Amino acid sequence: MTPVAGEEMQQPEGLPRGVRLGVDVGDVRVGLARSDLDGMIATPIETLERGTAVRRVVEEAQELDAHVIMVGLPRSMNGTEGVAAxxxxTFTAELMVSLSTxxxxxxxxxxxERLTTVSAHKALHSSGRKGRKxxxxxxxxxxxxxxxxxxxxxxxxxxxxxxxxxAPGVHDPAQEETR
Known part of the structure; x- marks a missing residue:
């Protein structure tokens, strides 16, 4: 859906216009990405150290006036959740506590986000980037x-x-997972 010159992109009905953030949680590092205001394309922001990542994600969300933070949940191929999930x-719970204030x-x-990191390594390898980097x-x-x-x-x-x-202590069954 490409806009005609002078026309503004239309958001899907029910979704407000605004930046979304994407987060990939690792043991040592956390990847951070952002969308444009219309939610069309994701671009990288930075790689964060795990110890300061929650604070930086909150700061970035506030600075960009983000509406939503999408955190990757690495499930196994059969849909179960392991240690990485x-x-x-845990990261998301820490993020919610920080956001609540x-x-x-x-x-x-x-x-x-099944296989996202594997796909990321393949994309980097295909682009000619050396494995160590x-x-x-x-x-x-x-x-x-x-x-x-x-x-x-x-x-x-x-x-x-x-x-x-x-948020901690709040549960709304109407907002459960949708795909």
């Missing part, structure tokens, strides 16, 4: 892939995707 959920209006969603940017590339997948799903369905994460 638990680490993503600093930016309570920002929505957080967990996005199924992958670690510097692979988390950013994975964050872009997570966010782009979510943006594409939003555009095709007209609704947010993934599992909505509630």
């Amino acid at each position: 638990q680490k993503a959920r 600093d930016a309570p209006d920002i929505e957080v969603r967990l996005i199924d 992958h670690r510097q940017v692979v988390d950013q590339v994975a964050a872009v892939m997570i966010l782009q997948q979510a943006l594409d799903t939003e555009r095709s369905t007209g609704a947010r995707t993934g599992e909505r994460v509630e």
